[in-house]
Amino acid sequence: MNISIVGAGIAGLAAAIALRRAGHNVEIYEKSQFKNEIGAAILLTPNGNRILRKWGFDFERARPVDFGQFRFVHGESLKVVIHEDFSGVESRFGDRMCAYHRVDLHTGLRDLAEREREGWAPPAKIKLGAEVVGVDAEKGELTLSDGIRVEKDLVVLADGCHCPFLLDITGENTPSVKIGKSVYRWLAPFDKVKEHPVAKQLWENQPAGFCSFFNDNGIFMVTYPCRNSELLNCAVFHDTRPDERDKDDWNANTTHEKVLEALEGFSDAVRNIPLTTPHMKAYTVTQRPPSTRIHKGKVLAIGDTVHHMLPTHAQGGVAALEDAAALEVLFDSSRFAPTSPPSPSTLEARLKLYTTLRLPRSATMQILSSTNPRFTMANLATKNEEIRKFYQGDLIDWPLGCTSWSEPIREFIYGYDVFSEAEKAMEFRERDDGKVPDGVLKWFGEVDEKWTRSEYAGLA
Numbered sequence: 001m002n003i004s005i006v007g008a009g010i011a012g013l014a015a016a017i018a019l020r021r022a023g024h025n026v027e028i029y030e031k032s033q034f035k036n037e038i039g040a041a042i043l044l045t046p047n048g049n050r051i052l053r054k055w056g057f058d059f060e061r062a063r064p065v066d067f068g069q070f071r072f073v074h075g076e077s078l079k080v081v082i083h084e085d086f087s088g089v090e091s092r093f094g095d096r097m098c099a100y101h102r103v104d105l106h107t108g109l110r111d112l113a114e115r116e117r118e119g120w121a122p123p124a125k126i127k128l129g130a131e132v133v134g135v136d137a138e139k140g141e142l143t144l145s146d147g148i149r150v151e152k153d154l155v156v157l158a159d160g161c162h163c164p165f166l167l168d169i170t171g172e173n174t175p176s177v178k179i180g181k182s183v184y185r186w187l188a189p190f191d192k193v194k195e196h197p198v199a200k201q202l203w204e205n206q207p208a209g210f211c212s213f214f215n216d217n218g219i220f221m222v223t224y225p226c227r228n229s230e231l232l233n234c235a236v237f238h239d240t241r242p243d244e245r246d247k248d249d250w251n252a253n254t255t256h257e258k259v260l261e262a263l264e265g266f267s268d269a270v271r272n273i274p275l276t277t278p279h280m281k282a283y284t285v286t287q288r289p290p291s292t293r294i295h296k297g298k299v300l301a302i303g304d305t306v307h308h309m310l311p312t313h314a315q316g317g318v319a320a321l322e323d324a325a326a327l328e329v330l331f332d333s334s335r336f337a338p339t340s341p342p343s344p345s346t347l348e349a350r351l352k353l354y355t356t357l358r359l360p361r362s363a364t365m366q367i368l369s370s371t372n373p374r375f376t377m378a379n380l381a382t383k384n385e386e387i388r389k390f391y392q393g394d395l396i397d398w399p400l401g402c403t404s405w406s407e408p409i410r411e412f413i414y415g416y417d418v419f420s421e422a423e424k425a426m427e428f429r430e431r432d433d434g435k436v437p438d439g440v441l442k443w444f445g446e447v448d449e450k451w452t453r454s455e456y457a458g459l460a
């Protein structure tokens with residue numbers, strides 16, 4: 001097939017890699033010039049890194065930092081109140097849990113999308129400065145801002161959470177809404193942070209990972225290292241100030257004064273961290289409820305376009321990789337025989353199968369991520385009813401005291417192997433009329449019976 005992809009973020013680049021591997025010609029339309037790539041980090045859990053490994057991603061060049069722990073630390077006393085040990089995660093799930101500088105991840109994905117590879121379709125063509133202003137779903141046609149129209153066999157919409165075309169695709173009005181929280185963010189030189197004698201003690205001889213500080217007024221500061229531990233990624237979640245309401249892109253500037261005001265009462269070791277770097281950024285956090293329809297005509301929406309979620313479980317980018325991996329299996333050109341490109345009815349059937357495979361999983365992650373705007377998991381127990389609207393498989397009896405990083409949650413999320421689930425979906429399609437019976441796909445891998453009972457006392 002000839003395929004257009006709108007957007008070259010994680011979802012768009014990953015889809016280009018996957019669809020090349022599936023034998024298709026891909027063209028990406030990206031409105032930016034990539035000059036303002038985001039100076040921030042991103043954690044990929046094993047269910048995401050498993051996909052990168054299969055694609056031959058160059059981990060060495062990307063220099064991610066493996067996570068060994070999560071520490072939830074009182075910002076004033078620096079007492080560790082919750083500790084999660086991640087040391088067994090890689091052996092349990094067969095892949096890494098590691099954080100990347102976003103630019104390094106993006107560079108690695110772009111390399112895979114654009115470089116000649118044996119056995120893959122030709123390199124993706126990425127058109128920068130190409131803003132898409134119109135989408136005709138029935139024709140598979142894009143209109144660019146300079147008036148040029150491009151018609152292809154399939155359009156993958158990966159233009160992120162502000163997508164103006166979603167209503168036309170889904171028929172549902174599900175705009176992103178502000179949750180009342182904003183974030184101050186920056187990357188600090190980690191060596192400089194550790195020049196503070198108390199900060200040095202906090203990180204010296206410790207496994208890498210989250211060190212998150214909180215106070216009793218709802219301020220929550222997440223930190224973790226990236227790029228060979230040269231940089232410390234920092235994000236301070238706080239109640240949105242009136243002047244921050246419209247800062248919904250990632251690159252709005254803010255001041256050290258505002259950051260220090262939010263961190264009032266925190267230990268000097270924490271308050272010193274923003275002072276190690278000159279630039280502070282701010283943005284306002286948004287989320288969206290799940291859509292029930294994600295394709296129309298020749299258009300399929302993936303990534304944040306369709307499942308924009310809060311960052312509580314580090315699954316937004318990972319879900320975009322999973323979407324792409326599902327495309328690789330379901331749209332494998334050799335499985336479209338005898339006709340390639342597929343007939344309209346075959347394409348429609350494959351898009352429906354994609355929805356059956358991916359929507360329950362991505363909607364569940366959206367719902368879980370919205371558990372509580374204070375980024376704890378306190379309201380988890382109330383979520384199953386909402387999740388049931390999308391997902392009929394095994395569900396955990398969410399244990400009391402469970403955090404986003406506790407073992408039951410890890411089992412639930414990281415055990416999912418999108419490649420094998422997509423293969424199962426294809427087996428059903430090839431065996432009968434394409435209908436996958438409810439509960440056949442184990443959306444979350446093997447859920448151990450012990451997590452479906454309420455006996456887990458871990459952190460209660």
Ligand SMILES: Cc1cc2nc3c(=O)[nH]c(=O)nc-3n(C[C@H](O)[C@H](O)[C@H](O)COP(=O)(O)OP(=O)(O)OC[C@H]3O[C@@H](n4cnc5c(N)ncnc54)[C@H](O)[C@@H]3O)c2cc1C
Nearest residue numbers: 007009010011031043132159160303304311314316317318
């Ligand atoms: C604070 C925070 C922390 C996070 N942490 C994690 C984490 O640790 N792990 C994780 O997995 N996820 C995390 N996420 C989520 C993750 O960042 C997103 O899910 C992911 O980046 C979405 O990628 P995307 O490609 O779908 O969208 P985007 O990154 O938004 O990419 C969309 C692309 O489309 C382009 N575009 C937009 N409109 C047009 C148009 N009309 N024409 C052409 N091009 C267009 C844009 O320029 C952009 O390049 C976090 C999110 C936040 C906010």
